[in-house]
Amino acid sequence: MIISSPSDFREAAKARLPRFLFDYADGGANAEATLKRNVADLAAIALRQRVLRDVADIDLTTTLFGRRMPLPVALGPVGIAGMYRRRGEVQAARAAKGAGLPFTLSTVGLCSLTEIRAATDGPLWFQLYVIRDRAFMRDLIATAKAQRAEALVFTVDMPVPGARYRDAHSGMSGPNAPLRRVLQAMGRPRWAWDVGICGRPHQLGNLTPVLGRSSGMNDYMGWLGANFDPSIAWRDLEWIRAAWDGPLIIKGILDPDDARAAVDIGADGIVVSNHGGRQLDGVLSSAAALPAITKAVKGSIPILADSGVRSGLDVVRLLALGADGVLLGRLWLFALAAGGESGVARMLALVEREMRVAMALTGVRDIASIDASILS
Secondary structure, eight states: OOOOSTTHHHHHHHHHSOHHHHHHHHOOSTTOHHHHHHHHHHHTOOBOOOOSSOOSSOBOOEEETTEEESSSEEEOOOTTGGGTTTTHHHHHHHHHHHHTOOEEEOTTOSSOHHHHHHHOOSOEEEEEOOBSOHHHHHHHHHHHHHTTOSEEEEEOSOSSOOOOHHHHHHTSSSTTHHHHHHHHHHTOHHHIIIIIITTOOOSOGGGHHHHOTTOOHHHHHHHHHHHBOTTOOGGGHHHHHHHOOSOEEEEEEOSHHHHHHHHHHTOSEEEEOOGGGTSSTTSOOHHHHHHHHHHHHBTTBOEEEOSSOOSHHHHHHHHHTTOSEEEEOHHHHHHHHHHHHHHHHHHHHHHHHHHHHHHHHHTOOBGGGOSGGGBO
16 A cells, blocks of 8 residues: 555554454544544644745754654554554554654553663653542552653553444443454454464553553553542642652643642643543544643643644644644554554654645744744
């Protein structure tokens, strides 16, 4: 398949992956209304085309959390990415390093912090979930420090897992799920060899201290439901802020009051996100929520955004709405599934190219100049 745009990676991934993995990446919560809204609302944002503005020299660099970056983009956290390509998190982290961008490792990645750091010395962020076992959370924070993670991305919009019905239909969960997954894998021999056989161990690397080295996919689904903590409150972030002395980024903010609370607690940044439409269906898209949050806290701390991003053009749209940077999620996961490390590198190059075109045609030459003035 010819890959000429970022969206092409989705179809290439669909052709390669067993259904349970494609649907897990592609799906959302309940009727998936918010999932669709994320994409539709971004696509509906009209830009203001300008001409004769001297856009010969375009600068995409920016600084986030003390790091100078060639693009205002990072690879966001994606669970079990190692099931999409052999040791997938390692391959994605290497691609991010090649582009000079941060890679964010999920708590529930197959590859551990230690494995990532052994494979690359690129910029690393670590995403932490709210876990019932506070002592284990402290251990994870200590490991992140030891492996020189530059930022802690604390996800707060998942006190309980969303109702993801597509997973039950696909075999990720539900009746006879292990057998269904095996049968699907048999129909995807390239994936079965690359990941199913050569990509072992299929365990959650960061969680082996609590799950054991014999854990697998079934343990992953069970662990999500049993260990996320619905009792978490803003006061609980105080000890996390005290335990982590680097940049603390709160991910999962959709309301201006919550954005202000994140500033008050001492967060260094926030991510405006609805978890890619995978948690509470029917909420605002990130694009719709972003302007009010920008008005509430812009200038206090950096604002990142994710959910619904499918192109470099979408990155520019979110920046125009007030974001300082953008986390990519499904975009890099599908690129990884389709082409491994080189696929992710290719996707990032396409995103950069699309950003350059969008900036040239809206008449802006640097990232700081992208604001509401380019919206129609």
